[in-house]
Amino acid sequence: MIHTLSPYTPRQQWGLRAADADLDPVALRRMATGESEETARAELTDFERLIPVPVPGQARGEARVFQALITAYGRHRPTLTGGPFGILSLTPRTEELVVRIAPSQLDQWIDALAFRQGGTGIAGLRWTGRRDGIALTLPGMTLLLADIDETSWRAALGRRSADQSGLMPHWIPQLPGEVEHTAVRNADLAGVADHLCATLRRIRLVDPLTRGSGHIHLFTTRHHGDLHLIEACEATPTVLPLWTSRSLPLALWPAGPIPATGPADPRTAVLDLLAEAEPASAPPRPAGHRAARALCHLAGLSTAPVLVQAAEHVLDVATRVLADPAHASLYAAGGWAGSCRTYPEGTVHGADPCLPPGAETATDLPEDALQRLGRHFSPSSSDVPLADLTNAGREELVHLLDWALAAATRPAHRRNWSRNSPDDTLQHTQPLPDRDGTLTLTASTTGVYRVSLDALGLGDLADEDDTVEWEREAAPSQSAAVLLAEHAAIEAAVCLPFQREHRKQRLLLPVPAPDAPTLRSVIAAADYVLGFSTLASVLGRLQDRADLTFGAADGHWQSAPLGSAEPHGRAATLTAYVSDWFELPSPHRGEEANTAPVDSTAYLRHLARHRTALDPFVTRYLAAADSLTGPRTFEERHTAGFAALRTTDLPALACHDVRPVRDPVLRLVRSIPQDPGQLTAWYEMHLDRA
Numbered sequence: 001m002i003h004t005l006s007p008y009t010p011r012q013q014w015g016l017r018a019a020d021a022d023l024d025p026v027a028l029r030r031m032a033t034g035e036s037e038e039t040a041r042a043e044l045t046d047f048e049r050l051i052p053v054p055v056p057g058q059a060r061g062e063a064r065v066f067q068a069l070i071t072a073y074g075r076h077r078p079t080l081t082g083g084p085f086g087i088l089s090l091t092p093r094t095e096e097l098v099v100r101i102a103p104s105q106l107d108q109w110i111d112a113l114a115f116r117q118g119g120t121g122i123a124g125l126r127w128t129g130r131r132d133g134i135a136l137t138l139p140g141m142t143l144l145l146a147d148i149d150e151t152s153w154r155a156a157l158g159r160r161s162a163d164q165s166g167l168m169p170h171w172i173p174q175l176p177g178e179v180e181h182t183a184v185r186n187a188d189l190a191g192v193a194d195h196l197c198a199t200l201r202r203i204r205l206v207d208p209l210t211r212g213s214g215h216i217h218l219f220t221t222r223h224h225g226d227l228h229l230i231e232a233c234e235a236t237p238t239v240l241p242l243w244t245s246r247s248l249p250l251a252l253w254p255a256g257p258i259p260a261t262g263p264a265d266p267r268t269a270v271l272d273l274l275a276e277a278e279p280a281s282a283p284p285r286p287a288g289h290r291a292a293r294a295l296c297h298l299a300g301l302s303t304a305p306v307l308v309q310a311a312e313h314v315l316d317v318a319t320r321v322l323a324d325p326a327h328a329s330l331y332a333a334g335g336w337a338g339s340c341r342t343y344p345e346g347t348v349h350g351a352d353p354c355l356p357p358g359a360e361t362a363t364d365l366p367e368d369a370l371q372r373l374g375r376h377f378s379p380s381s382s383d384v385p386l387a388d389l390t391n392a393g394r395e396e397l398v399h400l401l402d403w404a405l406a407a408a409t410r411p412a413h414r415r416n417w418s419r420n421s422p423d424d425t426l427q428h429t430q431p432l433p434d435r436d437g438t439l440t441l442t443a444s445t446t447g448v449y450r451v452s453l454d455a456l457g458l459g460d461l462a463d464e465d466d467t468v469e470w471e472r473e474a475a476p477s478q479s480a481a482v483l484l485a486e487h488a489a490i491e492a493a494v495c496l497p498f499q500r501e502h503r504k505q506r507l508l509l510p511v512p513a514p515d516a517p518t519l520r521s522v523i524a525a526a527d528y529v530l531g532f533s534t535l536a537s538v539l540g541r542l543q544d545r546a547d548l549t550f551g552a553a554d555g556h557w558q559s560a561p562l563g564s565a566e567p568h569g570r571a572a573t574l575t576a577y578v579s580d581w582f583e584l585p586s587p588h589r590g591e592e593a594n595t596a597p598v599d600s601t602a603y604l605r606h607l608a609r610h611r612t613a614l615d616p617f618v619t620r621y622l623a624a625a626d627s628l629t630g631p632r633t634f635e636e637r638h639t640a641g642f643a644a645l646r647t648t649d650l651p652a653l654a655c656h657d658v659r660p661v662r663d664p665v666l667r668l669v670r671s672i673p674q675d676p677g678q679l680t681a682w683y684e685m686h687l688d689r690a
Helices: 023-035 035-043 054-072 102-112 150-160 176-191 195-198 203-210 268-277 290-300 305-322 325-331 366-376 384-406 457-462 478-490 517-525 532-543 574-581 602-611 616-625 634-644 650-654 663-670 676-689
Strands: 089-095 097-102 125-130 133-138 140-145 218-223 225-229 418-420 425-431 438-443 446-456 468-474 528-530 612-614
Touching: 023 035, 023 089, 023 140, 023 203, 035 089, 035 133, 054 097, 054 102, 054 140, 054 176, 054 195, 054 218, 089 203, 102 150, 102 325, 125 366, 133 616, 140 634, 176 268, 195 225, 218 290, 218 478, 218 517, 225 384, 225 634, 268 305, 268 384, 268 478, 290 384, 305 325, 305 366, 305 384, 366 425, 366 468, 418 532, 425 468, 425 478, 446 478, 478 616, 478 650, 517 602, 517 612, 532 574, 532 616, 532 663, 532 676, 616 634, 634 676, 650 663, 663 676
Parallel strands: 097 140, 528 612
Antiparallel strands: 089 097, 125 133, 133 140, 218 225, 418 425, 425 438, 438 446, 446 468
């Protein structure tokens, strides 16, 4: 039996994997830019790369524009803004970026870009009218807002008073204060400017990430002195670049300058890492192939001759990859250890691990060499087909390459790890920025690493020792565990606003809620919206679980019987059972929302504080079902919910949802049966017709 890490078939053209064989260059580019097929095809005739690399001044300017948009837009629904940050599509060129924004977003863009005395916006930005749109310029940068005429632009400036606040025409020279502010901002963004620019030029890659929560959420954060771009579209922060997290073809990866200190040397990197983390395992100086032996240990492999030879080959490949500007993004976002954290289960947003640059070269060996390597991992190689041995050899070469790149791209700002005796566990602790608590990293000698936030002082964590464990996984060695823990810490430091306690799925740091929330506003801000189709899928089974329930006025959650192992109480209403089933946030006993119907201001505020919502049809059904006080059967509550939906103007009710409500959902709501015994068959019939 051969343990393989992931299926791999090398492919040369465009740097694609076999799964990408059906994607032509035009389709790949449109995936990133949102352009029309005609525009993308025309642009590709002028550039070698799918997404052109901007000149340095253009990259710096685009980074400042994108940072201003991130600050102004924050977390937002692209369905309400016409696209991420209001962008319908864009066309990247070497010395220009053409952006097409939704007409409704012109005022929002002006608000984002106009420089104000408080420091928001972009100092030094100027505009000029052109036949094809409005050109926004900074020294060395041009961004064209396409298809916006000067009359519309001036009218929008007047509405926002931006012409008096820092977004001035091209004939106004750079002012001394703007020059100073520009220098400060460029220095602040220096380490992440290329990454910001590359992400803006590929902004439509975030589209698939909004299918869950429906939101775009990007922000920057500083960790150990380095600025990072965080993506939290699916309400889980990740520092992985979009092209890596989605396992996209190398053709869509950005090129850029390698670090100013020069390309990393993987041989030096693996030896230094072992000397720091596991000095007892570092190869002695007289030994040959020291770096290759160190890489084998890092990757959890023995130093058998065939593996050492493979490691030497991989180190040669890694050296060339790390010196290639086409793969400069390997150094970004905390280094390649971020991809190793997803290996082998799959990436954050994709189904397969992201293959490292150089994988095709590393595996481009004669088949007999690959089979010799594969036999090392097969206890009975004589019974294994040669093709399987070849694939196993390829897998191990990719495995070694992953760890060589991870060690070489470890951030320069290092943590001070201390060694605990007697078990030799490595540990690092540091205070959390801007709040009480401690970030704790551990790496055991067996390769298990743990990243947690401790001493947070949050009431909902009383039953969990006041600790949030962000990540606990196994690595192939203690040195590898150090790399992965350091990378996971970047995300852990910003995870609290997204973290929910396990019992009731409440946000640990609830967000402010408006005094008078509406169903529409709560849905617009929610991470997750329970839709009627989803509720319908379990109604037939819910009657067995919630046969006898109470009304909302009696309390959604009630005290558990004496001796019960339920410190938070027990679910008592149909709403509470539904919330528990679908892991929605529930109110605590004593909170106003605990005795309020789901359509009340008090309950809407509770949902808003925990960024969750019920769609209008679920809200109407549960509010009516829970309106009956005292203990009632599921049949009684379902009859009340059924009657409320049957007597409601459903199209008018649908207008309370910010998302489009499709006809199949309305048909499903209209056809709900009154007899609970028919609920399962009703939903199955809906599936057959869908």
